[in-house]
Amino acid sequence: MVSDKEPTILVFACNWCSYAGADLAGVSRLEMPPHCRVVRVMCSARVRPEFVIAALSRGLDGVVILGCHPGDCHYSEGNHYTRRRALLLKELLEHVGIEPERFQLRWISASEGAKFAQTITEITGEIEALDRRREPPPEG
Amino acid sequence: MEQELREIVRKLLEEGAIEYFIGYAEGVEPLHTTPCFIERGEQVQALVWSPLCPYNLARYLHQMKDGAGKVGLVVKGCDARAIVELVKGNQIQRERVVVVGIPCQGQVDLAKLEDAFEGVEAVEGKGDTFLVTVGEKVHSVEKERLLREKCFSCRHPISFEYDFVLGEMSPLVYGSESEFAAVEELERLPVEERRAFWRAQFERCIRCYACRDICYACYCQECIFESKAPRWLEKTTTPLDNQTYHLIRAWHMVGRCIDCGECERVCPVGIPLRRLYKKVEKEVEQLFDYQAGMRVEEVPPLVSFQIDDLVIEESS
């Protein structure tokens, strides 16, 4: 997380809502910062928190999980589990000094292309601000 | 009490009620006990009990998982919760375990004891004090001075249904500090300072896996860290690798950690692991009103949800 480099942000998006929302942002030609990489999963509940931990520990600057709004899950209840996991994981990460901005869970529906663009823009900005503050780690 | 225990175990073994019994025996020095497996009636003399029996023997129940017979063991109140969790996690059947509850009134922190006295031969609990025998002399020391940190938050020994109880199981109530005080102290630090704190801890980790291997809740057939595909964790021990290890492990403690404190006790390089797992415990309790090891019927927090989790989400 060297300050002068551009951040890399991993985004998990559920197939039914958020990935479709991301597609809609594309179809609508909404511009946003190019630092995120969307990985498609069928449901946000597929994302093991271990992925988040591993990604952050491997040097990625942020991880975002996007899912259907609660109540709208294609599989009825997947995002309820996601929400619990995310609540706890965030606490755990923060406890060891990983800023809450680096791991975020957001709800984005298939029609919310604009919200997707806005979310990515917002989170990228937050993470860039953090990276500017952080000291580069010593060479090891 | 030791005699009573020995008699119970002798009877259980001689009646064929259990295949073996897991208890504490004397180690090479008086201060070092060690777990022991008693298989025959005549071995029961080896069984001992003192405030120097830290081991959570429920860990050894992993060994009986694939068998068919019954096993007996002695547990302190804190360790009893491990049995609840093992039953809940479908690792053992309650009826296959004969549980002897032992009314622990606090365990001695060996490091504190060794700092305070040299040449200690025996320690015994008595009311609010420990009686420490050094040579001919017996010192009476306030418990607070020698207790293991986790014993200050002893609170659950009575919730369990024991098969035998040697005396009255009651929590040791000590001090007014919150059991989460050490966690809260960290929480008050700015995020950068917390990062620096844990980085220094993780940097020291030698990844001997003692914390994992001693944990009653680590009953996976094969640990995720041993997986070659995917490789969750490299064998290298950079601070980030070690952070991966500790965070994933802490994640796996969600809803399972009963604060037996064994991980922290066995860490050779003194990483304050309870401050990590207590954080998880605290959040599980506060967010989802769940405590591990209380009742077998309860559904763990990460495999259940409430519609009104939304309220939590919005308030956090």
Place this chain on the structure above:
Amino acid sequence: MPRRRIGVFVCHCGNNIGGVVRVPEVVEYARRLPNVVYAEGSLYACSEEGLSSIREKITAYGLNRVVVASCTPRTHETLFRNACEEAGLNRYLFEFVNIREHCSWIHMRAPDQATEKAKSLIKMGVAKSYHLEPQEELESEVYPEALVIGAGVTGMTAALNLAHQGLKVHLVEREKELGGLLSEVNKLFPTHRDAKEILDPLVEGVKNHSLVTIYLGSEVEGVEGFIGNFKVRITKVEEEIKVGTIIVATGARELKPIGQYGYPAMANVLTQLELEERLKEGVDEWQSVVMINCVGARGADRSYCGRFCCHTAMKNAILIKEGNPAAKIYILHQDVMASGVEAERYYRGAMELGVRFIRYDPTNPPQILGERQAEEIKVYHALIGREVILPAQLVVLTTPLVPQADNERLSKMLKVPLGSEGFFLEAHLKLRPVEFATDGVYLCGSARHPSDIRESVSQAYAASAKAAIPMREGVVRVEAITAFSQERLCNGCGNCLLVCPFGAVELKDCERGAQVAWVSVAQCKGCGCCVAACPNGAMQQRGFSDQQLMIMIEALAEGVSSGLR
């Protein structure tokens, strides 16, 4: 493990990708990735030319994994999978990388960064493809009956179309009568025939067809299941019904512009539909009528255009004018939406008849003058550049159709999305316009967006034709993205069983004597929740395994990771 031979096809999508991302550079990059034996750029990978190139290269280079970097898997995955299959490659050995929606289209002004991003997305896709495994799809039966929700012109058309193909249909209507919104309409644009002329044969048709069961005054209360086997609860019906497909034809309703232009307090301010109710009884002797278009549409509250309200306003203006040629009729509009030959001709006809069209400025809207009822209308006439006062014995507000109030409830029940305006949202505007992303659920008519009769009927035909396909085939293939448990690793804790929303997991005794998880593939819907709940990765998901996802993370992290290693 046979050596991986990965082929990468990078699509220009004409200028859509190629105009931003430097495709030749990306192809060159892809060629150097581990295990990639072939890479090429393609003008349109989805064209017949592009697809046959993929098929040829699979054979020529012995490719055993194929990566296409182009648009979104949500619309094109099946196409490319089919191409792989046609070339003899298992369809699950294909990996999709989205460099259009997720790259070129959203970074149009940053070609350098978009090119780098495309590379890293492809690197991730290639890394994942290495770990893809061939899969077999499970076939599941489709119950050959359909549920149609809503018995307006759309729903009845769809129901009849299915029934005519010999399929049984359950037609559910909330109201006590069939007909929906159309039953409130007077005459039709542009023919001026009675709405009844359209409606009555449809009503008779569904009533008399032996394969159509009608549930009047009923609503859908609960839906469970997936394509081929939905279980539906309907109010006032005791037994659950079982259907293979569902068509949403719930229509829309006219906006009642409460609080605008004196509505509904002033008795002579009506909506178009209320006017039609009056017109059914004959044209009153109104001497002056002012219609205000775009009330509640194309503004901050509701950004969309009602699409045919202009037609309605013109139709009713002409009907009044024909009944009473002396009447002064003004249509105040923002724009006249009269596209196409018929509407344009109709528009000219209205003007020739003497209907006056005045354009108003939405930032300076018309005002109603009058105390207890409308007397006159004051409007800033944009063309002559000053305010004019128009006599108004009757004021008619032209409002758009708006979504049904309970769309949200139904969308949750069916697990299908709503768009931002509250109408149902189709899987793809152009490629899958009458289907939801959820298999086996279709939509048509004004449930999707305000549609006139012609559109509604065509969509009803389309949706029913689409729905008939799986029902006629009798089986659907279930995508092989189901979960499976690895016996060697499973510790039998049962987390997977507790989180599975479909009851697809159970514990069974295994060889080593312990209990281990077992997944019923037929019941598993592939959400992967159980995989994330499994502490040590004993549970996995086909196509989304821990290994496959982790390798993507690693591919992404490589090169960006801090100097620590």
Place this chain on the structure above:
Amino acid sequence: MKTIKKSHLAEWLNRVAQGYDVFGPALDGVVQFKRVNSSDQLVFDYANSVVPPKNLFLPQTECLFAFRREEGLVILEPRGGLERERVLFGIRPCDARSLLLLDKVFNGDLEDTYYQEKRRGTILIGLACPSPPQRTCFCTSLGIDPLSPEGVDILLTGLGDRYLVEVTTEKGEELVGPSQELFFPSAEGEKPKGEKGKSLEGIGEKIGSLWEDGYWRELSRRCLGCGVCTYLCPTCHCFDLTDVGSTLSGKRFRCWDSCMFADFTRMAGGVNPRPTGKERVRQRYFDKFSYFPEQYGVLGCVGCGRCSQYCPMGIDIRTIINEVMARGAK
């Protein structure tokens, strides 16, 4: 022999630090041998470090080389090597002996350059053990003298407010020479007498006779299979090689490994010749008392007692030695 006042030690070490990287016992959660910038960071009130000094010569994680693929070639960039010569202060005689044992391993038929570079580039200042020793110490039972200068370049032995200074090598002389004014000659016979017990005679044969004994299974029931005993053992030296990165570029690391781990001997095909804890526990003690002596002519244990002190379940190597000595056949 010389002496130095304890109050002068800091001054001497600070001078040494100008020419060398100095490592010594410092507090980092627990006592560890760490790089120190000034002698203030050193601690003296310690029996021994938790992690033995082997990690300065065989680091737990060591990058051997970096590799990358370029234009059809694989390019290797070697790593390792010392930037500056080092001084390790405060090593105990048992650990000094352990390095002599590791030398046999890493400087045998094939020289391990990574190890040797560090070994040659490090001057050892030993510190004789205090009396009484730590309760888990038993070096004397293995024939090691806790006051012996064997294996170090300089040995300091506490004498009230002074240290007795034994310089045994030229390298040691290089550290003392430039600071002659801090050192004073010692009187005859000032060196306290060490003790040296009998080494465990015949233990190799005895343990060999117990190969099939039920004792190992008994022991393994208590053993958790963690890596404490091996990682903290000054003579255990097993490692694994691992590549981090992709096939395009990455680094090769050597990392400690432990024969106590279940996957230590697991082969690619899944077969594991030491499938249960019994075989793994047995392996460790056979290695210390049978295989190592067979191969190198000396017992593989130095009696530091770390494994006994830190075993999570209180397994004590002395119990095992006693058991073997009592029950094993010659």
